[in-house]
Amino acid sequence: MTGYLFIETRDPFESRDTEFVAETAAALKERDSEVTVFLVQNGVLAARRGARERYLSRLAEAGVRVLADDFSLRERGIAGDDLRAGVSQSSVGALVEMLARGETKAIWH
C-alpha cells in the first residue's frame, strides 16, 4: 500500500500554508492511506503541549501519525515529555527507514 510521508519544516504560527499539508494528509488518510507527518526544524514549534495551535491534534484525531524530530525539539527547548497528545518523538533515522520503503511517497514542505 502506498504510504505518504509529509516532512513539515514550517512553523505554523508563521506559515499558514501548513494547513494545506494538514488538509491533504487528513484527506489521504480518509482514503485509507498510511499517512505520516514528520515535523522537523521549525515545524516542531506547534508540538509543545501548551501551544495554542491545534492543527496537530486535529491530524492525530484524523488518524495521521505525527512524529517530531528529536534534534529539532532539543534545539528549541522542547522536552520529549512536553509534547502534545498525538505527537511522538522520533528521529531522522526513523525518517530514513520510512524513505527506504519504496512505496512511500515523500513530500517536503
Next chain:
Amino acid sequence: MEEKTLTIALMNPPYESANSTTAFRIIAAALRQGLRVNVFAYEGAVCLPLKEQAPHANPVKGTTVEEEDHPTTSKFVSALLEMGGDRLTWVNCGLCVDERGASNAVEGVRRGSPADFFKMAEGSTNTLVIPTR
C-alpha cells in the same frame, strides 16, 4: 538483501536555511543504515561543497577561529563523502556551477546535469526533493 538507494535533490545555498543541515543529517543517517545515497545539488546548493569556504571567529563571544571551530558546509560534504565512500555520489549541476563561478568543489564532487538527476531517481528506491520554499 536488495540494496536500497536514496536520491536527494538539494537547492538551498549555504547558510540560508536549516534545510541544508537537515539534508546532511538525512544523508548521514542513510549511510549509517547502509543505503546508497545520490545527491543532486542544483542552483545555490552547488556552493555547499565550495573549497574556498573559510570558518570565522565569533566577535560576540570573543572567540578565535580555532576556538569557535565553525563548521562550513564544505567540511560537512567532505565528511559525508569520506563516511560514505563509494556509497555516496554527489553531483553538482554544471550550469549552476558555471553561473556562480563555483567550480572549486571539495574532492569527490562530480559535475553533471539534470539528466543525471533523472537517472538517479529512476534507479532509486526513493527520491526526496528538498526545495528552497
